[in-house]
């Protein structure tokens with residue numbers, strides 16, 4: 001087949017194409033826009049008005065939205081341009097109060113079907129829910145969950161995903177579903193947002209090997225990935241900035257129209273954005289500062305960014321990395337954390353009673369397990385071997401840690417990238433020693449609470 005392009009009376013040379021109109025190249029949408037430029041609807045009182053600019057229709061290539069009753073005009077334009085409307089793929093939506101008997105609209109003589117939900121340009125709209133994007137949230141959460149499961153399913157073929165590669169895969173495959181259309185959808189319904197957040201939280205917990213009891217703030221502070229609520233509002237605000245600068249686009253008039261409503265104290269898109277931005281949760285750093293579970297992450301140098309993929313997550317041996325991760329993020333098997341949570345037949349144990357299962361004198365904390373407890377010979381042997389290894393690789397360690405408490409020394413060790421694999425191996429071995437013995441409150445088969 002051969003084509004020519006005509007513009008302003010000029011006709012191009014003919015050219016051959018064996019593939020019809022190319023999909024995906026930049027020329028095809030432009031040619032389609034040129035083709036449709038004489039589809040003009042006269043202004044109508046039923047048109048949508050944005051900043052006093054009437055908007056009667058929108059087009060995404062050949063997907064057309066009409067905002068008022070102009071079906072006859074569309075039929076006539078298609079007839080003289082050799083186009084055929086697909087009635088089966090066309091439908092009508094009513095927003096606002098739905099009348100008991102819906103009007104009958106016809107297209108090419110056939111009645112137009114009414115629908116309560118429709119997906120246009122990838123965004124699903126619903127006319128029967130108080131939030132017209134409710135089904136969009138559901139659809140994107142479903143898709144994101146499915147992709148997340150497939151991505152994490154790689155474990156059965158390649159072993160546990162390293163966090164760095166896992167976060168890359170998350171951003172490439174899962175995140176696009178969770179932020180889809182977030183630049184136009186303020187998250188005013190937290191229950192809808194929670195569906196998307198659950199996908200992110202579950203993915204990151206499984207990637208790091210943490211339980212459902214682990215602190216959510218860690219999932220961002222340790223991987224460098226923003227919490228979804230922050231990421232979505234940040235992208236929305238960036239789009240708002242773009243819209244306010246795009247004075248020749250309809251989106252500019254849409255924002256101005258919404259601003260006028262906001263100034264008149266009417267509920268609108270801008271007032272939703274303001275509400276979302278002003279009701280954000282407390283900052284991640286303040287969550288860490290006030291949590292007893294963040295003793296180790298809180299000791300980082302002040303210059304360390306809040307969001308960052310941490311060095312200890314890059315320890316190469318998965319079992320060792322997992323043990324160190326759980327120790328740092330207070331999701332380990334030691335009594336300080338394990339007895340914090342209530343379980344069936346046992347209430348939460350006060351911190352002072354979460355005693356070491358070996359010496360039964362001190363609270364069983366990571367520092368006590370790694371550096372202090374001398375009630376088990378195996379622990380002492382592991383500790384001596386670890387310190388010998390550390391001094392071999394870092395002879396200045398003793399001088400570097402003079403005057404530090406044990407918790408400060410552990411925080412210092414977590415900053416030493418070179419010896420993190422040694423610390424992770426030691427942690428793995430120590431936790432293994434503790435794991436094979438029940439916590440002190442369970443000794444002799446009796447419950448203390």
Ligand SMILES: [Zn+2]
Pocket residue numbers: 356357358359360361362368372373374375
């Ligand atoms: Zn002890």
